[in-house]
Amino acid sequence: MLDLPRFVEVVEVGPRDGLQNEAHPVPTAVKVELIDRLSAAGLPNVEAAAFVSPKWVPQMAGSSEVMAGIRRHPGTLYSALVPNRKGMEAALAAGVDEVVVFSAASEAFAQKNINCSIAESIERFRPVAAAAKAAGVKLRGSISVALGCPYQGDVPPSAVVDVVRRMADLGCDSIDIADTIGVGTPRAVQAVFAATSQVFPMARQAGHFHDTYGQALANVYAALQLGVASFHSSVAGLGGCPYAKGATGNVATEDVLYLLHGLGIDTGVNLRAVVETGDFITRAIGRPNNSRAGRALLAKWAAAQGEPACAS
Ligand code: HMG
Ligand code: MG
Numbered sequence: 001m002l003d004l005p006r007f008v009e010v011v012e013v014g015p016r017d018g019l020q021n022e023a024h025p026v027p028t029a030v031k032v033e034l035i036d037r038l039s040a041a042g043l044p045n046v047e048a049a050a051f052v053s054p055k056w057v058p059q060m061a062g063s064s065e066v067m068a069g070i071r072r073h074p075g076t077l078y079s080a081l082v083p084n085r086k087g088m089e090a091a092l093a094a095g096v097d098e099v100v101v102f103s104a105a106s107e108a109f110a111q112k113n114i115n116c117s118i119a120e121s122i123e124r125f126r127p128v129a130a131a132a133k134a135a136g137v138k139l140r141g142s143i144s145v146a147l148g149c150p151y152q153g154d155v156p157p158s159a160v161v162d163v164v165r166r167m168a169d170l171g172c173d174s175i176d177i178a179d180t181i182g183v184g185t186p187r188a189v190q191a192v193f194a195a196t197s198q199v200f201p202m203a204r205q206a207g208h209f210h211d212t213y214g215q216a217l218a219n220v221y222a223a224l225q226l227g228v229a230s231f232h233s234s235v236a237g238l239g240g241c242p243y244a245k246g247a248t249g250n251v252a253t254e255d256v257l258y259l260l261h262g263l264g265i266d267t268g269v270n271l272r273a274v275v276e277t278g279d280f281i282t283r284a285i286g287r288p289n290n291s292r293a294g295r296a297l298l299a300k301w302a303a304a305q306g307e308p309a310c311a312s
Pocket of ligand 1: 017020050051052053054055056057081083084086087088102113114115142143144145178179180181208241242243
């Protein structure tokens with residue numbers, strides 16, 4: 001077991017993973033304010049958009065307008081999902097700093113989510129990767145269902161390692177190990193990272209945990225123990241995946257920050273500003289606030305001001 005990292009990068013995926021599943025359109029102005037609040041809070045990477053087919057994910061249709069509307073914060077990278085060459089053209093035109101190509105550790109999920117096999121997805125990503133290198137933007141790879149698949153069931157670490165190798169070969173600067181449906185438990189998370197770190201540096205991998213079974217914070221801690229120092233989270237725990245029915249949102253950013261700061265780990269992020277952002281977005285879209293730390297802090301601050309605590 002290693003010492004815990006002193007600094008952890010928190011990648012905020014709320015504006016993309018969090019909002020992609022909303023049934024009603026979220027106005028561009030709300031998305032823009034959400035992203036601007038998150039960058040102002042000090043988040044070093046905000047996944048702001050997805051240049052995917054609007055027929056597949058209607059909520060991400062206005063991604064170019066969102067990118068055009070945000071105030072660029074100097075310390076923040078703005079990342080976006082890109083499934084193919086067409087998405088890459090739009091992403092570059094919108095000025096993204098990091099493109100995220102995404103595949104899966106199970107063939108069944110790749111077919112449902114991106115309508116092709118894992119091998120075909122890698123071929124589609126080749127021109128995206130080449131364009132990213134030519135344009136000098138960062139390239140990140142994301143591997144869904146790395147801890148279990150809603151269609152296939154169990155996913156062996158060897159299947160994740162296989163996709164990590166292919167993404168490394170594409171030239172990905174970093175790779176996300178994603179528990180899309182939140183079924184992973186700490187030992188399973190450690191087994192996957194122990195395997196993937198044999199073929200790709202741990203320092204360039206991230207944990208992307210959904211909290212469906214309430215395991216996400218424990219999984220963050222388990223991954224920290226192996227030296228993983230980048231985690232994805234979603235403000236107020238928003239989200240779900242349209243192609244993984246029943247999966248809930250990502251682990252809440254507020255809860256991850258509360259854990260990390262409590263462990264003495266620096267993130268450079270202002271927890272209070274993120275909690276206030278969670279309150280803003282849940283009120284704006286009429287959703288419950290799924291961050292335990294966020295709700296507790298809002299109640300505490302309201303009580304300190306003599307206001308009745310409200311649990312939205
Ligand atoms: P397809 O239907 O096989 O693609 O979809 P196609 O090439 O046959 O094109 C069909 C139509 O889509 C055409 O339009 C294309 O122009 C258009 P038409 O001629 O019918 O009018 N099209 C596009 N439009 C805009 N932008 C594009 C684009 N590409 C094609 N980039 C495709 C294949 C990959 C495009 C589709 O399956 C897709 O967009 N899938 C995205 C699904 C998605 O975004 N899922 C959620 C994100 S992944 C996730 O949440 C997991 C993650 O959080 C990690 C985790 O937790 O696991 C990252
Ligand atoms: Mg996700």
